[in-house]
Amino acid sequence: MLIDSHAHLTMSRFDADREDVLSRAREAGVAHVLTVGAEPGDWPRVVALARAHEAWGLYGAIGLHPHEASSLTEEICRELMAWAADPQVVALGETGFDFHYSHSPPAAQEAAFRRQIGIAREMGLPLVVHSREAEAETMRMLRQERASDVGGVLHCFSGSLEMARAALDLGFFISFSGSLTFKNADTLREVAAALPMERLLIETDCPYLAPQAVRGKRNEPAYVGYVAEALGALQGLTPKDIGRITSHNAMQLFSIGSMESDGKIAYRIRDALYLNVTNRCSNACGFCVRNYSDFVKGHQLRLAEEPSAEAVIQAVGDPTACREVVFCGYGEPLLRFDLVKNVSAWVKQRGGRVRVNTNGQGNLIHGRDILPELAGLVDAYSVSLNAENEAQYLEICRPNSGPGTYEAVKAFIREARRYADVSVTVVNLPGVDVERCRRIAEEELQVGFRLRYYDEVG
Numbered sequence: 066m067l068i069d070s071h072a073h074l075t076m077s078r079f080d081a082d083r084e085d086v087l088s089r090a091r092e093a094g095v096a097h098v099l100t101v102g103a104e105p106g107d108w109p110r111v112v113a114l115a116r117a118h119e120a121w122g123l124y125g126a127i128g129l130h131p132h133e134a135s136s137l138t139e140e141i142c143r144e145l146m147a148w149a150a151d152p153q154v155v156a157l158g159e160t161g162f163d164f165h166y167s168h169s170p171p172a173a174q175e176a177a178f179r180r181q182i183g184i185a186r187e188m189g190l191p192l193v194v195h196s197r198e199a200e201a202e203t204m205r206m207l208r209q210e211r212a213s214d215v216g217g218v219l220h221c222f223s224g225s226l227e228m229a230r231a232a233l234d235l236g237f238f239i240s241f242s243g244s245l246t247f248k249n250a251d252t253l254r255e256v257a258a259a260l261p262m263e264r265l266l267i268e269t270d271c272p273y274l275a276p277q278a279v280r281g282k283r284n285e286p287a288y289v290g291y292v293a294e295a296l297g298a299l300q301g302l303t304p305k306d307i308g309r310i311t312s313h314n315a316m317q318l319f320s321i322g323s324m325e326s327d328g329k330i331a332y333r334i335r336d337a338l339y340l341n342v343t344n345r346c347s348n349a350c351g352f353c354v355r356n357y358s359d360f361v362k363g364h365q366l367r368l369a370e371e372p373s374a375e376a377v378i379q380a381v382g383d384p385t386a387c388r389e390v391v392f393c394g395y396g397e398p399l400l401r402f403d404l405v406k407n408v409s410a411w412v413k414q415r416g417g418r419v420r421v422n423t424n425g426q427g428n429l430i431h432g433r434d435i436l437p438e439l440a441g442l443v444d445a446y447s448v449s450l451n452a453e454n455e456a457q458y459l460e461i462c463r464p465n466s467g468p469g470t471y472e473a474v475k476a477f478i479r480e481a482r483r484y485a486d487v488s489v490t491v492v493n494l495p496g497v498d499v500e501r502c503r504r505i506a507e508e509e510l511q512v513g514f515r516l517r518y519y520d521e522v523g
């Protein structure tokens with residue numbers, strides 16, 4: 066599933082074959098398109114097109130492009146609000162700054178941007194922001210006008226990593242277009258690789274910016290898959306992962322489509338199959354994804370009830386169809402030790418590989434050394450350490466078992482080395498000395514080390 070979060074389907078370049086363009090998008094797996102009207106003449110066309118394809122899931126965004134900012138009047142604002150009230154219009158924009166072309170004077174662009182942020186806030190619509198060669202001005206305006214109240218997306222992003230991170234801090238998403246595939250876009254690719262997937266969208270911005278593979282052609286929504294491919298290569302994910310995650314992000318931002326409501330027991334990321342067996346945990350980490358989202362990498366993981374071993378086995382299917390089966394960390398899997406043991410045995414009997422992502426408190430939880438019972442069943446443990454000492458562990462992870470837990474986790478790691486590959490993960494939270502944690506893992510505990518970003522699970 067793919068969502069093209071920014072297209073201009075009402076432009077005359079689509080007049081001859083608009084329905085064919087939409088058919089090709091559907092055939093390419095594009096589930097939704099956000100078509101954007103950038104000037105008043107376009108607004109009724111956007112609404113009409115989105116209504117005509119409501120059943121499929123075509124949505125609209127309307128606004129006054131910075132190129133058109135000089136034409137802003139109160140009457141136009143009233144007109145904009147009237148069209149934006151249509152239920153198929155799910156965002157306000159594109160609006161912002163364009164100092165590359167400067168078709169409207171900077172003061173007019175600023176006034177139009179300010180007014181449209183106000184309208185978006187009044188109507189509760191997220192913003193679609195255009196920013197070209199105007200990083201500081203864009204961020205200043207978003208902050209001054211409290212755009213974070215409604216959030217939005219910096220579309221066709223071409224800015225710096227610093228700007229992207231500042232926008233994420235305001236609750237905005239970042240959208241990448243076909244320009245990510247261009248030969249001379251190394252700097253942009255570095256930015257895209259450094260951002261959390263949970264906050265990224267993809268778009269075509271068609272008819273412009275056809276991806277490298279179809280360069281020279283008119284761009285269209287069916288080509289958004291090329292952007293997914295490029296972003297996947299940068300993020301170490303498959304195009305399918307990118308499609309699912311960015312679609313989830315777009316649905317969340319624009320309140321469109323139907324998000325999954327049932328928690329998944331088994332779900333794929335890259336070439337691994339993750340098993341979600343409990344949402345309970347013996348820690349209460351402040352950064353835990355469970356505190357702010359039911360979704361991980363586009364998969365719904367909030368379980369209505371904990372699955373039985375039989376249900377988990379059924380959800381796995383063929384364990385050799387993936388590189389490894391991983392008991393995931395959306396909850397502490399070793400709370401369900403018997404299930405982990407039974408399912409792991411079943412996977413191993415069928416030639417699969419097993420990893421357990423754990424907080425390393427299995428022995429504490431069960432009051433005995435459980436590791437020998439998992440010998441030969443679990444190939445690898447990935448243990449969250451997250452701190453360089455006991456005091457920091459207590460503050461960050463807030464374990465049910467209180468003082469002494471940090472040392473118990475370290476003992477678990479040492480012991481687990483006897484039976485399987487072990488690596489330690491640490492989340493890059495402020496105040497955590499990552500290098501010191503790396504030394505604890507590699508030198509003191511003699512296991513592998515992996516740095517995790519706070520919203521990265523799996």
Ligand code: SF4
Pocket residue numbers: 346347348349350352353354355394395396397424449462
């Ligand atoms: S150990 Fe993992 S699942 Fe448990 S609270 Fe911490 S981050 Fe969440």
